[in-house]
Amino acid sequence: MTTASPPPAALGTQPKPAKRAQKRGQKSSWSGWLFIGPFMAVFALVFLAPIAYSIYLSFFRNQLVGGNGFVGLANYAQVLQDSQFWSSLIRVVLFLAVQVPVMLLIAMLVALALDSGRLYGKSFFRISIFLPYAVPAVVASLMWGFMYGTRFGLVGNINEALGTNIPNPLNPDLILASIGNIVTWEFIGYNMLIFYSALSVIPKSLYEAAEIDGASQFRLVTAIKLPAIRGAMVVAAIFSVIGSFQLFNEPAILQSLAPNSISTYFTPNLYAYSLSFSGQQYNYSATVAIVMGIITMVIAYAVQLRGMRKEG
Amino acid sequence: MSVAVEPTRPRSDKLTTRPGYVRMKSSRRSVDTPRRSVLLTVLTGIVLVYSLVPLVWLVINSSKTQESLFSSFGLWFSGDFALFSNIGDTVTYDDGIFGRWFLNTVLYVVAGAGGATFLAVLGGYALAKFTFPGKKAVFAVVLGAVAVPGTALAVPTFLMFSQMGLTNTPWAVIIPSLISPFGLYLMWTFASEAIPTELLESARMDGAGEFRTFFQISLPLLGPGIVTVLLFTMVATWNNYFLPLIMLKDPDWYPLTLGLNAWNNQASTAGGEAIFNLVITGSLLTIIPLIAAFLLLQRFWQSGLSAGAVKE
Numbered sequence: 001m002t003t004a005s006p007p008p009a010a011l012g013t014q015p016k017p018a019k020r021a022q023k024r025g026q027k028s029s030w031s032g033w034l035f036i037g038p039f040m041a042v043f044a045l046v047f048l049a050p051i052a053y054s055i056y057l058s059f060f061r062n063q064l065v066g067g068n069g070f071v072g073l074a075n076y077a078q079v080l081q082d083s084q085f086w087s088s089l090i091r092v093v094l095f096l097a098v099q100v101p102v103m104l105l106i107a108m109l110v111a112l113a114l115d116s117g118r119l120y121g122k123s124f125f126r127i128s129i130f131l132p133y134a135v136p137a138v139v140a141s142l143m144w145g146f147m148y149g150t151r152f153g154l155v156g157n158i159n160e161a162l163g164t165n166i167p168n169p170l171n172p173d174l175i176l177a178s179i180g181n182i183v184t185w186e187f188i189g190y191n192m193l194i195f196y197s198a199l200s201v202i203p204k205s206l207y208e209a210a211e212i213d214g215a216s217q218f219r220l221v222t223a224i225k226l227p228a229i230r231g232a233m234v235v236a237a238i239f240s241v242i243g244s245f246q247l248f249n250e251p252a253i254l255q256s257l258a259p260n261s262i263s264t265y266f267t268p269n270l271y272a273y274s275l276s277f278s279g280q281q282y283n284y285s286a287t288v289a290i291v292m293g294i295i296t297m298v299i300a301y302a303v304q305l306r307g308m309r310k311e312g
Numbered sequence: 313m314s315v316a317v318e319p320t321r322p323r324s325d326k327l328t329t330r331p332g333y334v335r336m337k338s339s340r341r342s343v344d345t346p347r348r349s350v351l352l353t354v355l356t357g358i359v360l361v362y363s364l365v366p367l368v369w370l371v372i373n374s375s376k377t378q379e380s381l382f383s384s385f386g387l388w389f390s391g392d393f394a395l396f397s398n399i400g401d402t403v404t405y406d407d408g409i410f411g412r413w414f415l416n417t418v419l420y421v422v423a424g425a426g427g428a429t430f431l432a433v434l435g436g437y438a439l440a441k442f443t444f445p446g447k448k449a450v451f452a453v454v455l456g457a458v459a460v461p462g463t464a465l466a467v468p469t470f471l472m473f474s475q476m477g478l479t480n481t482p483w484a485v486i487i488p489s490l491i492s493p494f495g496l497y498l499m500w501t502f503a504s505e506a507i508p509t510e511l512l513e514s515a516r517m518d519g520a521g522e523f524r525t526f527f528q529i530s531l532p533l534l535g536p537g538i539v540t541v542l543l544f545t546m547v548a549t550w551n552n553y554f555l556p557l558i559m560l561k562d563p564d565w566y567p568l569t570l571g572l573n574a575w576n577n578q579a580s581t582a583g584g585e586a587i588f589n590l591v592i593t594g595s596l597l598t599i600i601p602l603i604a605a606f607l608l609l610q611r612f613w614q615s616g617l618s619a620g621a622v623k624e
Contacts, residue, residue, distance in 0.1 A: 029444060032441075054467065136599070
């Protein structure tokens with residue numbers, strides 16, 4: 001949703017290849033580094049070095065008197081007392097609590113419908129529902145922003161035509177829901193595809209056995225399909241949690257269409273961005289970003305633990 | 313994710329030509345031929361309409377002049393059919409800056425997504441098929457780093473790059489795009505499924521070097537996985553907004569996403585000319601290449617996903 005890279009995967013949930021190789025007695029050798037080396041070199045430059053640099057930055061502060069000085073954990077203490085930071089964090093948590101379940105539920109229902117083989121025009125459904133994923137967040141936000149708008153938007157049209165009084169989706173009360181709708185629209189198809197791919201590799205012999213036992217379609221779903229794709233659900237949930245915490249593009253772009261509804265600290269990411277690029281407070285911005293990174297990691301890890309425990 | 317399902321899905325199955333696609337169809341038929349359901353089709357149709365309406369809106373409204381944008385109903389054609397004159401205006405406005413943005417985007421996609429795919433293929437192959445010292449550390453580091461929010465990296469990356477004199481050059485956009493943890497994850501799972509370890513072992517016995525084994529034996533087997541990773545990294549770089557936003561000041565280096573947003577913001581700046589018809593037409597032109605790529609390469613990426621990526 002907002003990062004420079006695509007949704008990060010839950011790496012490490014599947015460490016089976018290593019084990020298998022070891023079982024076969026393949027001995028450890030440095031030749032693997034010929035292949036992983038280039039990735040790790042660039043990774044060190046664009047991930048590790050910046051992270052190390054942000055941690056370094058977070059311990060300093062640019063003061064009017066004395067210039068750049070070491071301040072220990074003072075920046076962190078300031079973040080924890082910063083009401084703007086907390087309000088942005090609470091906003092994304094609220095967003096996460098509503099948007100992610102709705103999106104994943106719809107994606108799951110569509111995937112199950114596709115997998116049931118009972119749809120007319122199945123591949124048309126699959127590709128069409130996936131298409132919004134290929135639309136850039138900028139275009140999606142502009143499109144929906146225009147449609148929301150009361151000037152030449154659909155909401156204005158409907159109000160005029162039917163004499164109704166639907167409130168402006170871009171007003172401060174509704175803006176979070178409106179952004180939730182944009183993100184849902186962008187990612188239903190992506191999550192649907194994750195679920196559908198997982199469903200399509202369930203061994204069909206399981207269905208045959210269940211049918212011989214007289215299981216209904218509903219039982220088939222609850223007893224076989226859903227448990228079998230738990231791993232995919234955990235992966236999708238982790239992607240979505242990380243994406244929500246990093247929410248940036250949609251609010252940043254809608255800001256010009258709805259300047260009164262979206263503050264500079266609307267989401268933690270937007271806050272960190274405004275701090276450094278409008279406020280030049282690089283040290284404090286780095287601290288906000290690190291705190292958010294830690295919170296994101298803890299929550300993503302908790303989702304993973306919870307998902308895996310149920311599986312076992 | 314469970315590991316125990318291996319024996320039920322014979323690995324050899326995956327190695328027949330383009331496995332995912334064929335397998336899904338044939339096995340579904342053999343289990344049962346479910347009755348098509350009109351009700352289910354209609355219900356899923358709601359999600360389909362939701363997914364397609366904004367795209368339809370975009371197509372319809374890119375055929376309107378700016379005046380009729382404001383005066384007509386959003387979901388139907390109105391006034392002169394101005395699609396072609398809009399396209400003409402879009403590509404010629406401001407001395408054809410749109411064309412420049414398009415070429416910039418192509419550059420970022422070819423270098424960024426191409427490079428990211430290359431690194432991910434090599435790295436995923438190493439993780440899937442080699443045991444090497446430090447492999448666990450590689451997992452831990454990549455896993456930990458992906459949860460860090462974009463801004464945590466953005467600010468320090470920006471500062472680092474500006475010290476290296478790279479900001480405001482294409483390198484600032486291309487280099488960070490080279491790392492795709494999601495691509496690495498996809499290639500890792502795909503390579504561990506698609507390449508039989510025995511094949512590699514016998515190639516090594518015959519005295520083939522690691523690179524020769526990779527290019528002549530492994531690479532051809534990785535085809536669908538490579539297309540999949542390429543498509544997803546293409547989406548990520550084509551749609552990238554945040555990274556170029558912080559790195560680039562000069563509009564001559566903007567990608568399409570940044571350019572479109574600049575055009576949209578133009579209306580709200582003092583003395584700026586509102587060009588909403590060009591924003592809408594430009595948005596349409598921006599999404600067409602990616603949608604075309606997804607439609608044309610459908611069977612490759614869908615089999616790439618179901619054969620490896622997010623399966624149990």
